[in-house]
Amino acid sequence: MTHPGLPDLWGIIVYCFMLLLSLWVLYKQSSMGDETKSPIKFICLSNINSLKPLIRYLNKSVWPLLTLKLIVLMFFLLVIYAGLNGTPIPQKNIATVLTWNIWWAGLIVSIFFLGSSWCAVCPWDTLANWFVKPRLWFKYKINNSLELTPPKWMRSVWPALLMFVGLTWLELGVGVTTSPYWTALLSLLIVVLATLTLAIFKNKAFCHYVCPVGRTVGFYSQLAPTELRPIDDDVCAKCTTMECYNGTDAIDACPTQLVMGKLTQNTYCTSCGNCVKSCPGDNISWRLRPQSYEAINSARPRWDEAWFMLSLLALTSFHGVTMMEFWEGWISEFAQRIGDSGQLLSSFSFGLIVSMVVPIGLYSLVVLVTQKISKKKLHFKKIFTGMVFVTLPLAFSYHLAHNLNHMIRESVGASQLFYNPLGLGENPPPLSDSLLKEYNMIISQDALFIVQALLMMFGFWIAIKVLRYRAYKLTLNTAVSISPILIFIIAVNGFNLWMLSQPMIMRIGMCITPIVTVN
Amino acid sequence: MFSDVFVKIKTQRFKLVLFMLSLCITTELSAHHVLGRPAYSLNEDSNTPPSMQIETQIGEYYLTYMVFPAFPKPGESGRLNVYASRIDNGDTYDGDMTFSVRNDEWLKDDNREIIGTQQVYDGVYRQGFIFKENGSYIVTAEFQSGGEPYVIDFPLEIGQSSSMGPVGIALGTIVFGLISANLFQRKRLMREKIRSARED
Numbered sequence: 001m002t003h004p005g006l007p008d009l010w011g012i013i014v015y016c017f018m019l020l021l022s023l024w025v026l027y028k029q030s031s032m033g034d035e036t037k038s039p040i041k042f043i044c045l046s047n048i049n050s051l052k053p054l055i056r057y058l059n060k061s062v063w064p065l066l067t068l069k070l071i072v073l074m075f076f077l078l079v080i081y082a083g084l085n086g087t088p089i090p091q092k093n094i095a096t097v098l099t100w101n102i103w104w105a106g107l108i109v110s111i112f113f114l115g116s117s118w119c120a121v122c123p124w125d126t127l128a129n130w131f132v133k134p135r136l137w138f139k140y141k142i143n144n145s146l147e148l149t150p151p152k153w154m155r156s157v158w159p160a161l162l163m164f165v166g167l168t169w170l171e172l173g174v175g176v177t178t179s180p181y182w183t184a185l186l187s188l189l190i191v192v193l194a195t196l197t198l199a200i201f202k203n204k205a206f207c208h209y210v211c212p213v214g215r216t217v218g219f220y221s222q223l224a225p226t227e228l229r230p231i232d233d234d235v236c237a238k239c240t241t242m243e244c245y246n247g248t249d250a251i252d253a254c255p256t257q258l259v260m261g262k263l264t265q266n267t268y269c270t271s272c273g274n275c276v277k278s279c280p281g282d283n284i285s286w287r288l289r290p291q292s293y294e295a296i297n298s299a300r301p302r303w304d305e306a307w308f309m310l311s312l313l314a315l316t317s318f319h320g321v322t323m324m325e326f327w328e329g330w331i332s333e334f335a336q337r338i339g340d341s342g343q344l345l346s347s348f349s350f351g352l353i354v355s356m357v358v359p360i361g362l363y364s365l366v367v368l369v370t371q372k373i374s375k376k377k378l379h380f381k382k383i384f385t386g387m388v389f390v391t392l393p394l395a396f397s398y399h400l401a402h403n404l405n406h407m408i409r410e411s412v413g414a415s416q417l418f419y420n421p422l423g424l425g426e427n428p429p430p431l432s433d434s435l436l437k438e439y440n441m442i443i444s445q446d447a448l449f450i451v452q453a454l455l456m457m458f459g460f461w462i463a464i465k466v467l468r469y470r471a472y473k474l475t476l477n478t479a480v481s482i483s484p485i486l487i488f489i490i491a492v493n494g495f496n497l498w499m500l501s502q503p504m505i506m507r508i509g510m511c512i513t514p515i516v517t518v519n
Numbered sequence: 520m521f522s523d524v525f526v527k528i529k530t531q532r533f534k535l536v537l538f539m540l541s542l543c544i545t546t547e548l549s550a551h552h553v554l555g556r557p558a559y560s561l562n563e564d565s566n567t568p569p570s571m572q573i574e575t576q577i578g579e580y581y582l583t584y585m586v587f588p589a590f591p592k593p594g595e596s597g598r599l600n601v602y603a604s605r606i607d608n609g610d611t612y613d614g615d616m617t618f619s620v621r622n623d624e625w626l627k628d629d630n631r632e633i634i635g636t637q638q639v640y641d642g643v644y645r646q647g648f649i650f651k652e653n654g655s656y657i658v659t660a661e662f663q664s665g666g667e668p669y670v671i672d673f674p675l676e677i678g679q680s681s682s683m684g685p686v687g688i689a690l691g692t693i694v695f696g697l698i699s700a701n702l703f704q705r706k707r708l709m710r711e712k713i714r715s716a717r718e719d
Contacts, residue, residue, distance in 0.1 A: 084685060088590075088676075089559045131693055132700075144697050146704060188689040195693050199700040332576055336606060341577040342671075428559035428569050428589070 002325065002503040003409050004445070010453040011501045017457050018493060022486055025464050026479040032472040040293065044231050046285040055285065059276045068121045076123035076187065078421060083184025086422030091429050093180035094421035099187070100177040101411045105403035107213070108220070112400060115224030116217050119270035125207060128194035147202040154209050156304040161311055164212035165352070168315050172322045173348040204255035207270055214270070219309055220396050221266035222294040222389070223462065228269060228276065228286055229260070235283040236261025244275035244284065251278040260284055265299040292462045295392050296469045301385035309388050310360050313395040313492065318355035320402055320499040327351075359492065363391070366484035374481045378474060386474050387485050390463045394489065397459020398496040401452040405504060408448055412437040456497050463489045559589050577671055579605055579664065580612060584673045592678050593650055599675075601644040601660055611642045616662045618646045623655040623674065653678030 046055045058064055075098060083095030090096040107118055119125070132144045176182045190211075197206035207214045230236045244260040247253030254260075256268040260275050260283075276284045321327055334340075335347040367383045374383075420426065441448065467489065471482045558572050568588040575582050583602040591597040603612035617636045621629040637644045650656070656675045661668065 080686075085679075131697060144700050144704070146700050146707075185685055188685055192689050192692050192696075196696045199696050332606070335576055336579075339578070342575055344576060 002505050003405055005501040005503050006449055006452055006497070008501070010449050011497060014453050014456050014460075014497055015494070018460050018490060021461065021464055022490060025468060025482070025486065029468060029471065029479055029482055030477055032468050032477065035468075040290060040297070042229075043288040044285055045287055046231065059273065059282075059285065062277075065120060065273060069123075069126050072121045073123045073126050076127075080184045080187050082421045082423075083180040083182075083187070086180055087424060087426055088180060089423060089426060089428050090178045090180060091433075092417070092420075092423030092426040094417045094423070095180040095183045096177065097411070097414050097417055099183050101406055102414060105407040105411075107217070108396070108399050108403050109407070111217055111220045111224055111396075113225070115221040115226045115266055116214075116269055116271045117226075118217055119207065119214055120272050122207075122214070122270075124190050124194045124211070125204065125270075127191050128198045128206070131195045132198045144199055145202065146200050148200055150201045150205045150209065154205065157209065157215050157308045158304055159210045160212050160215035161304075161308050163210055164216065164308075164311065164315065165356075167212050168318065169349065169352060172319065173345055173352065174343070203253070203257055204270070208256045208268060215267075215308060216312060218267040218269070219305070219312060219392060220399075221269070222299050222392060223292040223396055224266065225288055225291045226286060227266055227289055227294070228271065228273070228284060229263060231283050231285050231287075233261065235281050239281070241280070243278040243280060247274070248278045253278075265294050267299065267305070292393060292465065295389045295462070296466050299389060301382075301388065303381065303385055306385040306388040307360075309391050309395075310363055311356060313391040314356045314359045316395040316399045316402075317359065317492070317496060317499070318352065320398065320496065320504075321355060322351075323505045324499065324502055325505065362491070363388070363488060366488045369484040370476065370481065373484070374476055376475050378476075383474060387467070387470050389470055390466045390485060390489055391492070393459045393462035393466065394492050394496065397455045397462075398493075398500070401455040401496075401500055402504075404448065404451060404455075408442050409437060412440050412442065452500055456493065456500065460489065460493045463493070573673060575671065576606070577669055578667060579607065580669065581606055582660075582671060584658075584660070584671075586675060590676070591648075591650070593652055596647060596649050599646050599648065599658060599673075601646075602642060603644075603662070604642075611639065612662065612664060613639045614662055614664065616644045616660055618644075619659045619661070620648070620675070621657050621659070623657045650677040 045051055046059070048055075079095045079098055082093055086093040086095060110118055134142050170176045170182075170186065174182070176186055193210065194206045197210060198204065239261065242259060242261075243251070244254055245257065252274050254275055255270055255272060258268060258275075260279070263269070331344055331347045331351060334350065335344040338346065338350075340346045364384070367380060367387065370383055370387075371378055371380055417423070443451075464486075467482060467485055471477070471485070476482055560570055560572060569590075571586045571589040573584045575584070580603050583600075585600045587598045587600075588595075599618070601616060603616070604610060605612070615636050615638060617633060619631055619633045621631040623629075634648060635646050637646055644660075654677055656677060658673045658675050660671045660673070663669070
């Protein structure tokens, strides 16, 4: 079953928008300096009178977060139980539908509005915490953790990047998304990893360095309109006790060791709210900011993070490629040439590597060209890490547009699964089911196309804003000096838009894996 | 049940569905089965039971393996069909094909057993089976073509598999990890106590 792609008309509109905006940015880049002088507006939610009582309650009470954690945990345990005991038909088992169609697709949508809020209710972390540090009562707690400092090689996002590549391989290569059983096993495996990491290392090393979902959420949160920040920066500047960093007797320290007074980016914030509760001056609160402010202005470039962001872009596009109709033919032909057989995992792995090498190579090339044509002597690494933020909105907008397709088209009737979450006694759905789903979508197909087209325009617009500001910071102030990166942005967004306009294969449709050997 | 659903739909909607079906018909064929991954299907035009199907690729051949019923139970007779056609020209393989079966569970003897050698009939190799016990099995289809031996393994699940294995392993690993950490922690604390006592 395939989903129809974005109609040509919408594609042309987006391409025209990209062209006009590109011409505009080439014309306006030299006046960027004047624009940076205008002040940025933030709205602190605890300063809004009508919201004050609610925000105060949410900040101080443990119950709202605990209730949410319990609800999410209940669904998580249901996924494991249904995956291990339910039908292997993926469309009829709540494990696959809830995990891949609703959660995995909806998670990206949630970041658009709520940033890294998912991490606050993450069931992997909840279970790991309860296993390792079960609280007997408020102040006294058992601590089974060795609290070791993670080794130096681990203190970066490289482990998370490896996990992310591995997750993509399992998801698209092995086909975990189409197997309730393997979905449950993967869920269990991550609980084990999170628990053991917490039992060995101090703070939340798993969330900070290893979790591929947490880091993806973290990087995309740079584009979110919400953040946890000090209400008054001066209070933090004068603070000597730093409860947010050190914790108190009752409240744990920041699990990712952030100091609120110096925080400039959401990347490692898990939205747990410990800083809000531990701050003696009640100086931390949620606030609204201009969308993508952090990616444009305040996020600091780092080498490992740059690679994660580039890989995020590559793997997001790769998701799209594997759902194109030509993908199967390509892989089959390649498999024949190299003598691959069965599930063609070697061929798939090769495709995965190529899909990462091409955009990263392309980006490196445009950075090199930028370095050559800029009059200033800028180091390659400085341009590479400084300009990489342009990839975030491109990846995010395509990810959102792509996931909306899955969520809106494939989640129809998902609530019915709660009557029989294990799908016991159910038959595979006939072809007509998929067609009826297309017909009974939550929103009309035209509305979906409009949202997808707007998202692609949004991604491009933010990427251009990032390009302008970051290039200005690197003193790349001429139309010529920003052209290579601009071409890269156009190429990536153009390719993603082209993929959106192609028919896309459904996420769920098959199951289990065959084992094949050739003698 | 399928026809009941359609009766309820207004004529206009029905026409639209038919129109969409006609538009999708060419992509359906290529998209419904993804190579190497099993699919469960229900033939809505006949009374045949649901089947499990895997399409895969090996050497010069595309193979399709189907199991009837999709979820066979112990003591119940089932059938597997295998179709083999050349990738380059679509010609069907017409030599003999031997089927064998073995256990695919940890810590169990694989008990390999040949269940039959079949000849092609109407482009299909058909092999019947009856299993006495629940379990995970591997069916192996073997044939020779162009002087090359082809050996293809397919999974076959009989009855409901136990879910306690993965949960037990996960919980066991967590408990082992936590107990180890706890013992290590106690030793560390003890060492610190002894050291501070010596210093005093």
